[in-house]
Each structure stands twice: as C-alpha cells, then as structure tokens.
Amino acid sequence: MKKILITGAAGFLGSHLCDKFIDEGFKVIGMDNLITGDLKNIEHLFKLDNFEFYHHDVSKFVHVADELDYILHFASPASPIDYLKIPIQTLKVGSLGTHNLLGLAKAKDARLLIASTSEVYGDPLVHPQTEDYYGNVNTIGPRGVYDEAKRFQESMTMAYHRFHGLETRIVRIFNTYGPRMRLNDGRVIPAFIGQALRGEDLTVFGDGSQTRSFCYVDDQVEGIYKLLLSDYAEPVNIGNPYEISILDFAEEIIKLTGTEQKIVFKPLPKDDPMQRQPDITRAKSILGWEPKVNREEGMKLTYDYFKSLSKEELQRSEHKDFSVHNRK
Secondary structure: OOEEEEEOOOOHHHHHHHHHHHHOOOEEEEEEOOOOOOHHHOHHHOOOOOEEEEEOOOOOOOOOOOOOOEEEEOOOOOOHHHHHHOHHHHHHHHHHHHHHHHHHHHHHOOEEEEEEEHHHHEOOOOOOEOOOOOOEOOOOOOOHHHHHHHHHHHHHHHHHHHHHOOOEEEEEEOOEEOOOOOOOOOOHHHHHHHHHHHOOOEEEEOOOOOEEEOEEHHHHHHHHHHHHOOOOOOEEEEOOOOEEEHHHHHHHHHHHHOOOOOEEEEOOOOOOOOOOOEOOHHHHHHHOOOOOOOHHHHHHHHHHHHHHOOHHHHHHHHOOOOOOOOOO
C-alpha cells in the first residue's frame, strides 16, 4: 500500500484530497495545525485503518516515522480574510514549512507536490495566464504575504529538484469551489452564498467587471492526482478556463437561490486582480485533463451542501478565531 502525507488535511481542498487517495487505495497520513482547517471535514475518515491524523504545524520540524511514497503540501491559508489576519504564519508556512517538507521528502525519497496558486501571476498583464508568464505582483502590498509565499515556495521546490534531483511537482490552482468551503472567508463563492443564505444583499467590489474562472473541487482534485503521478516537474495550471465577470456571477447566484437580493457595490480592494483565467493547454497535453463539471451543476451541488447544514454548522463554517495565532 502506497503511503502519502497530506498537509492542510483538514482544509477544504486537503480534505477532498484525503478522500481521493483513500478511494485510490493509499495509506493517508493527514497533518494540520487547524488554524484554518476543521476536523469536521475529515472526521468521517478517523474510523478507517488506512488513515491517521497528526495535529502539527509544518512550520516547525516535521517527523513521520513511516516510510513515505508521496507528500502533498497543502498547508496554507488560502483566502484573503485568513492571510490578511495571519500574515506572518502565511509567510512561514510557504517558506519554513516548504523547506521542512522538502527535507522530509529528500530523507524519505518521496515525491513532493506543492500547492501553488494563480496568485503568483498577481494582477496579470497577460490573458489568459500561461505557466511561462512571470506575473505582476506587488511584493509589499497586503496580498504580497500570500503571493510571495507561493512564489518563494515554487523557487525552493525547483531548487531541490535541480540541486538534489528530488521528484517534485507544482500545481497552480485557480479559483476552486465546492462542499466544505468556509463561508465568508473572503472568496467570491462562499461570500455570495453566505449573504444569500442570510437574506443579505450581495456585495460586489468595484464595478464587477473583474473576471474569475471557477473550477469544481472534484475536477481540481482529479487534476492534482494526475499531476502527482505524472513525470512533469514544471508548474501546471489546474482550473476551469470558462471566464465570467463578478457582476454576472452575482446575478447567477440570485437566480440559483431564488431570492430577491439586490447587488451593492463597494470599493475594489488594493491589488485585487482584474482578470483570472487559466490557460490549460499544458494540463490537456501532458495530463490529458480538463474540467468536466459545468458551473451550473457545480454551484447547485455547492449551494445544496450549505443549505443542508444546521444553523450551528453554518455558524462554525463562517467564523475562525485567529487571536491565539496573530502575533506569532
């Protein structure tokens, strides 16, 4: 049985990846410090013999007694609200955490895949974004703590690949959505759904002309799985290339929820990218991957998930207390 360590295992994407690798017959070791993750996302796995969990911060030394075949590094705040509240931890998990896991991969002779992001492109001057575009990032802006953590993470990963011959993979994740997202974490879809569930008007920043491309979580996970098992070490975009403006998307949400909310406009946050659309030519040609779930289907599944939650579960999904961590 192949063994895989998944960091950020209790998070949105991490928990779905745990499910995927369990289903594929792997022994899965999940690791999370639970700053932004939630054990509820993986509690259904605790009864399984081929799953175990470590409550640990990967910014500190990482020890795993077992042999490992693969490591997925998905430990990081991934939403603007999170990484603006805990900027130091965001930088540390992208730098110290990545260094620790690269060292672990080297010691275990394991293949490591890191979760990078479309944010490495910043507010792009190239559209759609291809993997050979270097980006347009404000290093000292409020979003720089996340953008630069991911860019450094990529650089260190490639250094280990070139200098030590370590087997590494880099996935650049574009906007992904689905069940287990946290409401009101600053990302578009959970923010809109949270407002719709509470009967509030939907907040659009700027004039709503900025665009995003949304990928359903099952498609994202399948792309990551294929990349891990491929022979390709350069970054690969995994996302849905179908682009929509935020204003049009807000109107879609109102139609989906059957409510009568209005759309209200607020100033655009600093360095908020105006365009997000992946070029997935590389994923198609190298991995034979492209998304299958259209936005209408994926959004219905996501909205139905949040509607099924109890009031207590919804409140837990909305709030995270960072007070213990905000000075570290």
